[in-house]
Amino acid sequence: MTPRPPNATAASLLGFLHDGPMTGWDLVQTAEARIGGFWSLSPSQVYRELAAMAQTGLIAAEERGPRERRPYRITEEGRAAFAGWVERVPEAETIRFPLLLTIGFGRHLAPGRLAAIVRRHRAVHAERLAGYEAQRAAWDAAGGAPTPYAAATLGFGISYERAALEWFDGLPAEIVGDGGRRTGDGAS
Amino acid sequence: MTPRPPNATAASLLGFLHDGPMTGWDLVQTAEARIGGFWSLSPSQVYRELAAMAQTGLIAAEERGPRERRPYRITEEGRAAFAGWVERVPEAETIRFPLLLTIGFGRHLAPGRLAAIVRRHRAVHAERLAGYEAQRAAWDAAGGAPTPYAAATLGFGISYERAALEWFDGLPAEIVGDGGRRTGDGAS
DNA sequence: TGGTACATGTAACATGTTACATGATTAG
DNA sequence: CTAATCATGTAACATGTTACATGTACCA
Numbered sequence: 428m429t430p431r432p433p434n435a436t437a438a439s440l441l442g443f444l445h446d447g448p449m450t451g452w453d454l455v456q457t458a459e460a461r462i463g464g465f466w467s468l469s470p471s472q473v474y475r476e477l478a479a480m481a482q483t484g485l486i487a488a489e490e491r492g493p494r495e496r497r498p499y500r501i502t503e504e505g506r507a508a509f510a511g512w513v514e515r516v517p518e519a520e521t522i523r524f525p526l527l528l529t530i531g532f533g534r535h536l537a538p539g540r541l542a543a544i545v546r547r548h549r550a551v552h553a554e555r556l557a558g559y560e561a562q563r564a565a566w567d568a569a570g571g572a573p574t575p576y577a578a579a580t581l582g583f584g585i586s587y588e589r590a591a592l593e594w595f596d597g598l599p600a601e602i603v604g605d606g607g608r609r610t611g612d613g614a615s
Numbered sequence: 616m617t618p619r620p621p622n623a624t625a626a627s628l629l630g631f632l633h634d635g636p637m638t639g640w641d642l643v644q645t646a647e648a649r650i651g652g653f654w655s656l657s658p659s660q661v662y663r664e665l666a667a668m669a670q671t672g673l674i675a676a677e678e679r680g681p682r683e684r685r686p687y688r689i690t691e692e693g694r695a696a697f698a699g700w701v702e703r704v705p706e707a708e709t710i711r712f713p714l715l716l717t718i719g720f721g722r723h724l725a726p727g728r729l730a731a732i733v734r735r736h737r738a739v740h741a742e743r744l745a746g747y748e749a750q751r752a753a754w755d756a757a758g759g760a761p762t763p764y765a766a767a768t769l770g771f772g773i774s775y776e777r778a779a780l781e782w783f784d785g786l787p788a789e790i791v792g793d794g795g796r797r798t799g800d801g802a803s
Numbered sequence: 804t805g806g807t808a809c810a811t812g813t814a815a816c817a818t819g820t821t822a823c824a825t826g827a828t829t830a831g
Numbered sequence: 832c833t834a835a836t837c838a839t840g841t842a843a844c845a846t847g848t849t850a851c852a853t854g855t856a857c858c859a
Contacts, residue, residue, distance in 0.1 A: 434846075435713050442720045452810050462719055465712040472847060474812055494810055494855050513723050516732050517713030519739060524653040525623050525705030527771060531650055532630045533764040535701050544704045551707060575789040576721040583715060583782050590778030594771050601763040622818075640838050660819060662840055682827050682838055 430483055433508050435517075436468050437476045441485060441509040444501040448489055451477055452496070461577075464559075464584045465520075480505065533602060542604035549595040556588035621673065621696050623705075624656050625664045629673060629697040632689040636677055639665055640684070649765075652747075652772045653708075668693065721790065730792035737783040744776035 433441065443449060443457050451474050458468055477499055480486045485505035489498045501509075526548050533541050563572075563581060572578035595603075621629065631637060631645050639662045646656055665687055668674045673693035677686045689697075714736050721729050751760075751769060760766035783791075 435711075435716055436846080439716055439720075442716075442723070445723070450810080451812085462716060465710050465715045467709065467711075467847090469848065470810090471812075471814095471849085475846095478812090496810065510723065513717060513720050514725075514728055516735055517717045519736075520710060520712035520714065521655065522653050522708060522710050522775075523623075523655075524708035524771075526708065527653045527768045528623055528627055528630075528650060529701060529705045530764050531768050532627075532701050533767075534762065535630070535633070535698065537702075540702055547704055548707075574722065575787050576718050579721075579786055579790055580715045580719050582785065583712075583779075586778045586782040587710075587775070590774045591771075594774040597770065598767055599763050602767055624818080638838080639840085655819090657820065658838090659821085659840075659842095663818095666840090684838065 432515075433480070433485070433512055435466070435512075436472065437480060437485075438509055438512040439466065439468075440473065440476055440480070441501055441505050442513070444486060444499065444505070445509070448498040448500040450492075450496045450498050453498075462580075465580065530602065538601070539604060541602055545595065545598065545603055549592065552588050552591045552595065556585065556592065559584045559588060620703075621668070621700055623654070623700075624660065625668060625673075626697055626700040627654065627656075628661065628664055628668070629689055629693050630701070632674060632687065632693070633697070636686040636688040638680075638684045638686050641686075650768075653768065718790065726789070727792060729790055733783065733786065733791055737780065740776050740779045740783065744773065744780065747772045747776060 432438075439458060439462060440454055443454055443461070449457065451470065454477075455468070455470050455473050458466070458473075477486065481488055481499065483504075484502060485508050486499040487502050489500055491497055526544070529536070529544060530541070536544075559581060563578075563585065566572040566578070566581075572581070620626075627646060627650060628642055631642055631649070637645065639658065642665075643656070643658050643661050646654070646661075665674065669676055669687065671692075672690055673696050674687040675690050677688055679685055714732070717724070717732060718729070724732075747769060751766075751773065754760040754766070754769075760769070
């Protein structure tokens with residue numbers, strides 16, 4: 428009877444459409460900027476969800492713009508579906524961390540190889556943290572985050588990346604090697 | 616030509632099979648215990664991967680045991696495939712955190728409702744942290760973790776959950792409410 | 804005028820989830 | 832004897848990824 432509730436990806440698109448009509452492309456950019464740190468979606472997925480939601484009436488296509496851009500606007504049904512979704516208690520997060528699999532099976536690796544892998548991953552986290560902190564600094568300089576909600580989600584990213592770096596830095600010599608020796612190099 | 620390399624889920628099963636033949640059921644239990652904190656797999660997925668790997672010769676079925684148990688053992692091809700997988704530099708982790716979506720769209724929620732949702736999630740993290748710390752304490756009492764690799768993956772869980780709790784505890788009043796007021800209750 | 808970034812979409816496939824059917828063994 | 836748990840599996844579906852085809856507009 429009642430169509431099944433939108434999934435988190437579709438619901439997020441509905442959320443963004445509260446700010447006005449947007450095209451699939453716009454939504455991909457917006458999602459990357461606003462929720463990219465803890466939710467991901469590919470362009471093809473966005474176009475598929477849009478087509479599906481247009482089918483079920485949660486959104487409606489508007490006139491094509493330049494470059495064949497096709498904006499969608501949210502309908503009343505869409506607002507209702509979003510409202511229903513957002514007030515549920517959300518499921519627990521899922522973390523899928525291949526590096527931890529590799530470490531868990533570390534006994535099957537040459538020690539230098541594992542150290543090189545870990546070093547590379549650490550660098551990614553350091554870079555992400557720097558990006559997040561730059562964002563926070565920019566907001567601070569501009570007199571505060573746009574909303575307390577945005578500040579909170581960014582704050583999670585910062586807490587997470589800091590914890591990750593501390594964890595990397597506490598790994599034992601069996602995993603990271605004995606200092607700067609650099610056995611087994613980083614070539615993938 | 617060369618069959619595509621196993622995915623992380625299949626490769627993990629191969630990893631466990633290095634310790635001797637196991638059935639699908641065994642593997643589900645083992646995976647839950649050993650990698651459940653950062654990788655998940657459902658029973659049906661395990662049986663599907665086993666069937667596929669048996670097809671391609673990475674594993675081989677043995678005689679049925681009691682209760683129709685069907686153990687699989689890893690083949691030489693399977694060992695080679697695993698070795699190839701484990702030495703690659705693993706992809707970045709994916710985190711999908713619906714709570715952060717809800718918070719990001721927090722302006723669409725009654726304040727008390729958001730606070731109740733956040734409170735529930737915090738409790739889950741506190742419980743997980745307690746479980747991890749109990750595990751670490753048990754290992755410490757037994758004279759140390761089974762391997763430094765297991766200690767490291769557990770350590771990640773502990774760092775992560777601690778960071779999460781600190782983040783929860785630093786959330787502003789706009790999100791968690793003003794203390795013990797408890798507007799909007801926890802009923803789902 | 805030619806390359807790059809913009810923009811939409813389809814198709815095929817891989818992966819993950821849910822619901823269900825079936826039967827064996829054990830514990831009370 | 833019966834309920835719970837163990838154990839295997841299929842089917843259907845939802846979700847996510849990758850590769851590709853197509854064309855537009857801007858800018859050097």
